[in-house]
Amino acid sequence: KMAEETTPSKLNRAGSLQAKRKPEDFIFGKVIGEGSFSTVILAKEVSTDKQYAIKVLDKQHIIRENKAQYVHREKSVLSKLNHPFFVKLYYTFQDKDRLYFVLSYAGRGELLDYIQKLGSFDENCTRFYAAEVVSALEHLHGLGIIHRDLKPENILFNEQMHIQITDFGSSKILKTDQLGEDSQDGSQVAPGQKRKNSFVGTAQYVSPEVLTSKKAYYSSDLWALGCIIYQLLSGLPPFRGGHEYQIFQKITKLEYEFPEGFSPTARDLVEKLLVLEPEGRLGCEEMGGFDKLKKHPFFEGVDWSNLSKQKPPQLV
Numbered sequence: 277k278m279a280e281e282t283t284p285s286k287l288n289r290a291g292s293l294q295a296k297r298k299p300e301d302f303i304f305g306k307v308i309g310e311g312s313f314s315t316v317i318l319a320k321e322v323s324t325d326k327q328y329a330i331k332v333l334d335k336q337h338i339i340r341e342n343k344a345q346y347v348h349r350e351k352s353v354l355s356k357l358n359h360p361f362f363v364k365l366y367y368t369f370q371d372k373d374r375l376y377f378v379l380s381y382a383g384r385g386e387l388l389d390y391i392q393k394l395g396s397f398d399e400n401c402t403r404f405y406a407a408e409v410v411s412a413l414e415h416l417h418g419l420g421i422i423h424r425d426l427k428p429e430n431i432l433f434n435e436q437m438h439i440q441i442t443d444f445g446s447s448k449i450l451k452t453d454q455l456g457e458d459s460q461d462g463s464q465v466a467p468g469q470k471r472k473n474s475f476v477g478t479a480q481y482v483s484p485e486v487l488t489s490k491k492a493y494y495s496s497d498l499w500a501l502g503c504i505i506y507q508l509l510s511g512l513p514p515f516r517g518g519h520e521y522q523i524f525q526k527i528t529k530l531e532y533e534f535p536e537g538f539s540p541t542a543r544d545l546v547e548k549l550l551v552l553e554p555e556g557r558l559g560c561e562e563m564g565g566f567d568k569l570k571k572h573p574f575f576e577g578v579d580w581s582n583l584s585k586q587k588p589p590q591l592v
C-alpha cells in the first residue's frame with residue numbers, strides 16, 4: 277500500500293507546524309472582486325467551516341506582466357502584519373497555474389462605497405474612523421512599512437464595522453524586521469531613509485514627493501490620511517480634475533480649498549497633514565510623531581487604547 281500521503285507542513289513564525297493548505301481544502305463560492313492581476317473569491321475551509329477571502333493570481337499573467345515582485349512584496353508585508361485593522365494573511369499556496377492568498381474576509385465592503393452612499397460622514401464618524409486609520413498607520417510605520425497607496429478603496433470593513441486595510445502590493449518595506457530578514461529588495465536600509473522606486477499609486481492620494489522625486493516616505497501615508505479625512509467630511513477628495521496631470525499639478529501647487537461648513541478644527545488638522553514638505557506633516561518624526569497627531573483637538577475624546585474593542589458609531 278502506498279505510503280500514506282502526508283500534506284507537507286512548514287514552520288510558521290511562531291515555529292509551530294502548519295500544514296500547507298491546498299485548493300481542495302476549500303469550497304470556493306462567489307467572486308467578491310477583481311484586481312488588475314487577481315480575482316478575490318469567497319471560500320469556506322472544509323475542516324473548520326471558516327470563511328475566507330482567497331485572492332487568486334494567475335501565474336502566467338504575473339510572469340507575463342513581470343509583477344512577481346509585487347506579489348512577493350504583498351506576501352512579505354501581509355505575513356509581517358498581525359493587527360486588528362489589517363486584512364490578515366493566513367496561508368499562501370499554489371497549484372500548477374495559480375497562486376493563492378488566503379485572507380480574512382472583510383465582508384462589509386470598501387470605505388469608498390460608504391462615502392458614495394452617504395455623501396459624506398459626520399464629524400463623529402469621521403473622528404472614529406480617522407482614529408482607526410491613525411492607529412493602523414502607527415502600527416505599520418512601527419514595523420518599518422509604508423503603505424504608499426492608502427485610499428478609501430483599500431480600507432475595507434469587517435462584520436463588526438472596524439477597518440481592515442488591504443492591498444499591499446505597492447507597499448514598501450524600509451527596514452529589516454527584528455528577525456533580520458532582508459527588506460524586500462534584499463538591501464538593508466536604515467529606517468526613515470528614502471528609496472528610489474517606480475511605483476506611483478493612485479492619482480488623487482499620491483503625495484507631492486512621490487510625484488516629483490519618486491521617493492516615498494512614511495509621511496507619504498500621512499498625506500493620504502489628510503486627503504481621506506477631507507474626503508470623509510466633504511464627500512470628495514481635495515485634489516480632483518479631469519486628467520491625472522491636472523490632479524498632479526494641483527497637488528504639487530497645493531491647490532485645494534475647503535467647502536462651506538468644514539469645521540475649523542477639522543480644517544486645522546487637514547492643513548497640518550497636506551503640507552508639501554514630507555518632514556512638515558503632523559505625525560511624522562520631525563513633527564513629534566504619532567503622539568502629537570493623536571493629541572490634535574480634532575481627536576478630542578478618542579480613547580486610543582482599545583479602538584478595535586469599541587462599538588463603531590452608526591454610519592449615518
Ligand SMILES: Nc1ncnc2c1ncn2[C@@H]1O[C@H](COP(=O)(O)OP(=O)(O)OP(=O)(O)O)[C@@H](O)[C@H]1O
Binds near residue numbers: 309310313329363380
Ligand atoms: N480580504 C478581502 N475581503 C473582502 N474583499 C476583498 C478582500 N481583498 C480584496 N477584496 C476586494 O476584491 C477586489 C479586488 O481586490 P484586489 O486586492 O485583488 O485587487 P485591487 O487591489 O482592488 O486591484 P489592483 O490589483 O489593481 O490594485 C476589491 O474590490 C477588494 O475590495
Ligand SMILES: O=C(O)C[C@H](Cc1nc2cc(Cl)cc(Cl)c2[nH]1)c1ccc(Cl)cc1
Binds near residue numbers: 335336368369375
Ligand atoms: O508557497 C509559497 O509561499 C511561495 C510561493 C513562491 C512563488 N511561486 C511563484 C510562481 C510564480 Cl509563476 C509567480 C510567483 Cl510571484 C511565485 N511566487 C508563493 C505561493 C503563493 C503566493 Cl500567494 C506567493 C508566493
Ligand SMILES: O=C(O)C[C@H](Cc1nc2cc(Cl)cc(Cl)c2[nH]1)c1ccc(Cl)cc1
Binds near residue numbers: 312476
Ligand atoms: O500597472 C499599474 O499602473 C498599476 C500597478 C499597481 C499594482 N498594484 C499591485 C498589487 C499587487 Cl498584489 C500585485 C501587483 Cl502586480 C500590483 N500592481 C503598478 C505596477 C507597477 C508599477 Cl511600477 C506601478 C503600478
